[in-house]
Amino acid sequence: xxxxxxxxxxxxxxxxxxxxxxxxxxxxxxxxxxxxxxxxxxxxxxxxxxxxxxxxxxxxxxxxxxxxxxxxxxxxxxxxxxxxxxxxxxxxxxxxxxxxxxxxxxxxxxxxxxxxxxxxxxxxxxxxxxxxxxxxxxxxxxxxxxxxxxxxxxxxxxxxxxxxxxxxxxxxxxxxxxxxxxxxxxxxxxxxxxxxxxxxxxxxxxxxxxxxxxxxxxxxxxxxxxxxxxxxxxxxxxxxxxxxxxxx
Numbered sequence: 001x002x003x004x005x006x007x008x009x010x011x012x013x014x015x016x017x018x019x020x021x022x023x024x025x026x027x028x029x030x031x032x033x034x035x036x037x038x039x040x041x042x043x044x045x046x047x048x049x050x051x052x053x054x055x056x057x058x059x060x061x062x063x064x065x066x067x068x069x070x071x072x073x074x075x076x077x078x079x080x081x082x083x084x085x086x087x088x089x090x091x092x093x094x095x096x097x098x099x100x101x102x103x104x105x106x107x108x109x110x111x112x113x114x115x116x117x118x119x120x121x122x123x124x125x126x127x128x129x130x131x132x133x134x135x136x137x138x139x140x141x142x143x144x145x146x147x148x149x150x151x152x153x154x155x156x157x158x159x160x161x162x163x164x165x166x167x168x169x170x171x172x173x174x175x176x177x178x179x180x181x182x183x184x185x186x187x188x189x190x191x192x193x194x195x196x197x198x199x200x201x202x203x204x205x206x207x208x209x210x211x212x213x214x215x216x217x218x219x220x221x222x223x224x225x226x227x228x229x230x231x232x233x234x235x236x237x238x239x240x241x242x243x244x245x246x247x248x
Contacts, residue, residue, distance in 0.1 A: 001077040001101060002035045004141065007045040008052065008079075010037070018218045019049040019056070023080035027108055041181075046223055047240070048141075050214040051168055054242050055140055056084055058166050062136050063087055069134045072096055072158060074120050075142030078105060082114055094129055096120060121150040123157035135163035144170050145189065148197040155201050155245075165202065165245040168211065169195045174239050195241060207244040210237050 008024035011017050028034050037045070059081070063069065068090035073081060076095035087093055095105065099117040106115050118125035120142070129135075137158045143151050159165055170178070175191040184190055199205070216227040231237045 002031065003037065003041055004048060005031075005078045006035055006037055007041075007048045010042070010045055011049040016220060017049075018046060019053045021049075021052070021080060021084065023083055027078060027080070030108060046219045046227075047211060047215045050218050051140065051211050051240075051242065052079070052081075053218070054209060054211070054214055055138060055166055055168075056081065058242075058244065059136060059138060060085055062164060063091060066091075066134045066136075069136060070094070070130050071136045071138065072126075072129060074137065074139045074154070074158065076105070076115075077101060077141075078108060079140070080109075081138070082112065092130060092133070120158070121146060121153045123153055126157040131160045135160050137163060137165045137167075139165065139167035141168065143167050143198060144175070144191040144193055147192045148200075151193050151197050152201040155198070159203065159245070159247045161247060163247050165247075166242065167198065167245075168240060168242045169193075169198045170240050171235060171238055172196055173235065195238075195243075198243070202243075202245045203247040204245060205243060206246050209242045211240040211242055212237050214242075 005024055005028055008019060008021040009028045011019050012021050012024055063085065067088060071087065071091060071093045073093070073095045076097050082093050082095060093114050094116050095114045096116050096118050097105070102115045102117040116128060118128060143154065146154060155165065170191055172194040175194050178184055179190045212227060212231050216224050216231060219227065
C-alpha cells in the first residue's frame, strides 16, 4: 500500500510524470515512516503509474457513459482515484479494502465518505452495495495476490449483471519471478494467481492492454529503451496486462 503511494508521489515530482497524482505527495508527507523503495522497487514506478493512468482513463470513459452508476474500487489502499476522477452526483463510489486499511484511509482522508471495510473474497460482502445500477469494478494490484479460489469468489461476487471489470493481472511465469524480489520476500508477500486463473472464472473479455507497452510509450530515454528491449523477450510483452471484462 505504501509502496504504491510512494511511487505515485515520486512520479508526480518527476520531470516527466505519467500519472501525475496531485494528492500522493501530500498524503505521503503525513506518513510517519515512508518506505525507501530502493533500486528494485523504484524501477517499477513507471509501470505502476502507467497502470494507474490507464485505469483512470478507462474509468473516466465509462463514467462519461453512465450518469448513474456504482463503482467498486477493490483493494483501494490509499489511492486517491475517487478524487482524481471526481465522479458526478449520480455515481455511488465505494473504496473497498480490509478493515485495518480502511481505518487508516479514514484517518488520512477524513473528507471522504466512500470507504467500506469488506473481505472481497466473501461473496456476501457484496450485498453491501447497490445491485440495481450499472456497476464498474476496479481491481488494481489485487487479483494476483489472491489464490485462484479467491479470484473466483471476488469476480463472481463483484460482477452483477451488466457490470464491467477492469483488472490487471500477470502471466503465470511472473508469479514465480516476483517471489525472487527481495522487497517482496521481506514483506512476506507474493503473487498467488495469474492471467490463466482470471480467464477461467471471468465473463466475456472485451479488451486487453499490455502494461509493458504502456510503460514504454509513456516514458523516455533509457527507461523507454530498456522496456522496449524487454518486450522483445519471448512472452515478456504480456508479463502484466490490463484486462476489461463484461457480464451480460
